[in-house]
Amino acid sequence: MQPFCRRSILIACGIAIFAGSACLLAGTAAAENYPSRPVKIVVPFPAGGSNDIVARVVAQKLSERNNGQTFYVENRGGAGGNIGAEAVAGSDPDGYTLLLTAPPPLTINAALYRDLRYDPSTAFAPVGLIAAVPIVLAVHPSTGIKNVSELIALAKAKPGTLFFGSSGNGSTNHLAGELLRSMTGIDIVHVPYKGAAPAMNDLVAGHIPMMFDNIPAVLPQVKGKNINAIAVAGSKRASALPDVPTISESGVPGFEASAWFGLVAPAKTSAPVLAKLEGDIDAILKMPDVQKRFDELGAEPGTVSGAAFGKFLTDETAKWTKIIRESGAKVD
Incomplete structure (x- = not known):
């Protein structure tokens, strides 16, 4: 290899190494100053x-x-x-x-x-x-539903008349309802809201009879006796609601949905x-x-x-x- 070529390669490599080191140092400096x-x-x-x-x-x-x-x-x-x-x-x-x-x-x-x-x-x-x-299945007290078995019986007796709210299309709460419909063969109707808060407001007001929602939003309403929690959608009971059974142990074995x-x-x-x-x-x-x-x-x-x-x-x-x-x- 000619000396000129060898020297050019060495210079190019040196520039690449320097550039890489500069980027690394810049990234490190950014992290040290983050957030500024x-x-x-x-x-x-x-x-x-x-x-x-x-x-x-x-x-x-x-x-x-x-x-x-x-x-x-x-x-x-x-x-x-x-x-x-x-x-x-x-x-x-x-x-x-x-x-x-x-x-x-x-x-x-x-x-x-x-x-x-x-x-x-x-x-x-x-x-x-x-x-x-955990995701919780909750109902309005006016429904009289005490457990999952009663909910399924009501849905089968009156197909297409039981509405369930969720925080929106594609939410885990929506899909928990779809999973329940699929696994039990019941005909329940999804009502998507623009967020969990407006859906919960309608459940508390009795405008919808049931919904799946995450436990942080459910707990205050359960404690205030505004809604009833009848089942937990996960594979185990929630420590915050120890007396509420899972859907799986309530007659739908294998049911599991969590957020x-x-x-x-x-x-x-x-x-x-x-x-x-x-x-x-x-x-x-x-x-x-x-x-x-x-x-x-x-x-x-x-x-x-x-x-x-x-x-x-x-x-x-x-x-x-x-x-x-x-x-x-x-x-x-």
Whole structure:
């Protein structure tokens, strides 16, 4: 090889190494200074629901851990969570716009909506599972329904007349109802709302007879005797409602549906920033006052982050896609 060529190659390699080192140093510096301005946490559902309640607990604690730097919640509801999720997917991957969401935008909507403008499997970088929450089947006291068997009997006696509300099309609460319909052969009618809060308001008012909802929103109404919890949709009873049986042990063996809330950032967010967020979330979920607050809400702090949370999302996507196909659930 000619000396000139060898020298050119060495210079090129030196430039590449320098550029790579500069990028690494820039990323490290960004993480060390992160956050240097307010961070927006998008909740893709209306205020007042379980997702919103959990997000505000996390935002407050993130702010406290970062010397008072502002972390604030922005509710961007609509289209089953797709509007808020799409906004975050298209944001700069700098850690200043995050998504804290229930399952639909990340693991459900791709199987329900044909016109998604983002790919849930590639649009986000996983940060961590924030909380797992049981789904509760609740009825208005005026129905007189005391358990799942009575509900099924009423639905079979009067097909097409029993309406169930949910926080929206494609929500875990909607799909829990579709799963119950599929597994029992009953004809119940879905009524999608623009968020869990307005659906719960209508249940409390007696405008709808039943709904599936996450336990943080259900507990206050059960304690106030405004609604009756007749079953838990998960595989085990909820510690906050120990006397309420699961749907599986109430005559529908194998029934299982649960909800959770997870935090993600736009894809291509730098590894140092993601690591900073993961560390903060891990510390927050171990705080006694956070654990106490989650316990009051009936939620359990998350236990996976980073790549493990990414694997969790993949598994959840496969589970809900199967449920959607087998139940025939559709966007109303």
